[in-house]
Each structure stands twice: as C-alpha cells, then as structure tokens.
C-alpha cells in the first residue's frame with residue numbers, strides 16, 4: 001500500500017494532534033499515524049488536567065509562545081464546542097529567592113504581565129485551602145488555570161479529520177528513511193511516501209531518530225487524587241487556584257483544585273529514570289507516600305484517603321527546555337519533543353509552529369531556545 005501526502009506525522013498526542021490540526025486547516029494533505037488510539041493513557045497527555053500559566057518561571061522566552069497558545073486554545077474551544085480551559089488563577093509559592101518565585105516575577109516584569117506578590121497571610125485570606133509558611137511568598141498569576149488534555153487532543157484530532165487529515169490509529173511507525181526530498185515511512189500495514197515527516201512520538205521518539213543520539217531521558221511520574229480531610233469546600237475550583245509549591249532546594253510539587261475527582265497533587269521531576277518499554281505503570285504505596293509527605297507538611301487539609309492514581313512519562317532534555325528542530329541528516333524530518341514535564345500548555349501554539357516549520361521552513365515565533373545544536377547531538 002502506497003500513499004502520497006504532504007506531511008506524515010508519527011505520533012498524534014498533544015503535539016502531533018495540534019500539528020495535524022494546523023496543517024490540515026492550511027490545506028496540506030496529512031497522514032497521521034499513532035501507536036495507540038489517542039487520547040489514551042499510555043503516553044504523556046492523560047490525567048484529566050494540565051496547568052497553564054503565563055508568568056513563566058522556566059524562562060521569559062516562553063511567554064510569547066504561551067500568549068499565542070491561550071489564543072489558540074480559545075479558538076479551539078469555539079470550533080469544537082467543548083470546554084477546554086478553566087481560569088482558576090495560580091500561585092507560585094516559595095522562599096523569596098526560589099526559582100519558582102524569582103523566575104515567575106522575571107517573566108512577568110519582562111513582558112509586563114499583571115501579577116501580584118502575596119504574603120502568606122494574603123494567600124490564606126484569598127484561598128483558605130492554602131497555608132504557606134511565614135518565610136515564603138507567592139506570585140499570583142491571574143491568567144493561570146487548567147486545561148483538559150484528553151478533550152484538547154480529541155478536539156485537535158476531530159477538526160484535523162474534518163479538514164481532510166487521514167488519521168490512522170494502532171499503526172505505529174516502524175521505520176522511515178529519506179526518499180529524495182521526501183520520506184518513506186513504514187508501518188506494519190504498509191509503506192507511505194510523504195514530502196515531510198513530523199516526529200512527535202513523545203517518550204518513544206528516540207527509537208525514530210535513525211541513529212541520531214539525543215540526550216533525552218524518560219522519567220516516571222505519579223499523579224495522586226486525594227479526598228480532602230477537612231474543609232472540602234476550600235478546594236472547590238472557584239475557591240482554590242492551581243499551585244506550584246517549592247519544598248526546598250528548588251524542587252517543587254504542584255496541584256489542582258478538586259474538579260470532582262479529588263485534589264490532584266504530584267511531585268515535579270522527582271521520579272525514576274526509566275525506559276519507555278519497561279515503565280512500571282503500577283502505583284505503589286511508596287509512590288503515594290512520597291506525595292502524601294508534601295500534603296502533611298504543606299497542605300494538611302488535603303491529606304485524606306487517596307481516591308486514584310496514575311503513572312505518566314516525562315521526556316526530559318538536560319536543560320528542561322524543549323527540543324524542536326529539523327533532523328540534521330534529513331531536513332525533511334522535523335523532531336518535536338516539547339516536554340520536560342511542562343509542554344502541554346503550549347501544544348496549541350507548538351502545533352502552529354510545527355505546521356509553519358514544515359510548510360514554510362520557519363516559524364513566526366522565536367524558538368531558538370529549542371535548537372538541537374545546543375546539545376552537540378552525535379551519531380550513535
């Protein structure tokens with residue numbers, strides 16, 4: 001079986017679905033292939049909720065991208081008729097010199113964003129669920145909130161399909177190779193030819209690099225939903241913002257208000273490195289206890305019974321900035337790994353960026369921070 005498309009996409013999760021949407025809307029003929037049937041619970045884009053925030057502590061360069069992402073999430077809501085975003089506001093809590101606090105404030109100042117510095121008493125006054133320690137402060141980001149990832153992916157895919165994209169599930173890309181200026185892509189069902197290839201396979205992306213060794217590490221992450229032990233009303237979405245909370249040595253945990261399934265809390269970047277094919281998908285008592293330790297110290301009223309838990313994967317770069325660049329040996333293939341645990345919120349804008357790179361060779365927004373050559377990528 002042979003087909004010819006403008007662009008083939010390997011991986012239709014957060015990034016691939018968004019790229020399919022933008023490419024199809026531009027009139028490109030798109031072949032999308034996925035290992036499973038997205039949205040699914042086996043990659044990096046499941047678990048009911050994702051944080052979106054504008055005062056971006058990680059680096060001010062992300063702010064123009066997140067601003068475009070907000071516009072595009074709103075557009076997707078309108079087009080899909082689904083609720084994809086809830087503006088709860090958000091607090092970054094920590095010692096005044098913590099990266100969470102200084103980084104968020106730097107981005108807010110550089111980009112003239114509305115923000116407030118709140119004392120612990122002001123935080124508790126506004127949001128009684130949250131009781132930060134005396135020696136901390138909080139940065140309030142009123143634009144922060146919650147995205148619903150499964151519906152975001154579903155909406156991108158639905159609209160891509162209605163604009164003509166050929167989306168095939170349970171059909172993993174097994175291999176690909178340059179074919180003149182284009183590519184040839186092989187799956188168990190056949191071989192396809194396309195002008196360009198987007199490699200957006202999330203945690204599986206290293207297996208599609210054709211010998212290019214990337215310094216990507218897959219990290220196991222555990223999400224736990226808790227029933228509040230006291231004052232459940234304080235955790236309702238109209239009374240509790242999303243929160244990121246420094247717990248020492250620039251490490252943090254984060255959480256969400258109760259969206260009806262419990263208060264979801266997770267540790268950031270404190271999971272084990274793993275291989276995608278040997279990921280332990282079982283949540284142990286030890287996993288739960290590690291999250292519970294944060295509740296005991298910082299959020300005691302959330303520390304009730306665990307209602308559910310899930311395992312997810314981060315795909316980390318060494319500097320935790322995204323990787324978006326053309327394959328150095330095959331410029332018809334574009335590598336997209338915007339993860340390191342913070343990529344979802346950008347997916348709508350990254351999809352547009354990927355579509356521009358594939359169709360025009362360049363993107364309107366500056367993505368220099370995501371270049372491959374910062375790692376000195378090497379052949380295996």
Ligand SMILES: Cc1cc2nc3c(=O)[nH]c(=O)nc-3n(C[C@H](O)[C@H](O)[C@H](O)COP(=O)(O)OP(=O)(O)OC[C@H]3O[C@@H](n4cnc5c(N)ncnc54)[C@H](O)[C@@H]3O)c2cc1C
Pocket residue numbers: 010011012013014015016033034035036038042043044045047049050051052171172173174200201202203204205208221222223266312313314336337338339340341342343344345346
């Ligand atoms: C627990 C957790 C919490 C997070 N919280 C946040 C947050 O609050 N805010 C935020 O902005 N970000 C967050 N992130 C990060 C964000 O979710 C990721 O950056 C994002 O989901 C990555 O999207 P992706 O498209 O790269 O991967 P995925 O969405 O996993 O998509 C990859 C797809 O590729 C498919 N695939 C794999 N191999 C092949 C193949 N050979 N051929 C075809 N298809 C293939 C897979 O089936 C999958 O559908 C979190 C991540 C995790 C794990």
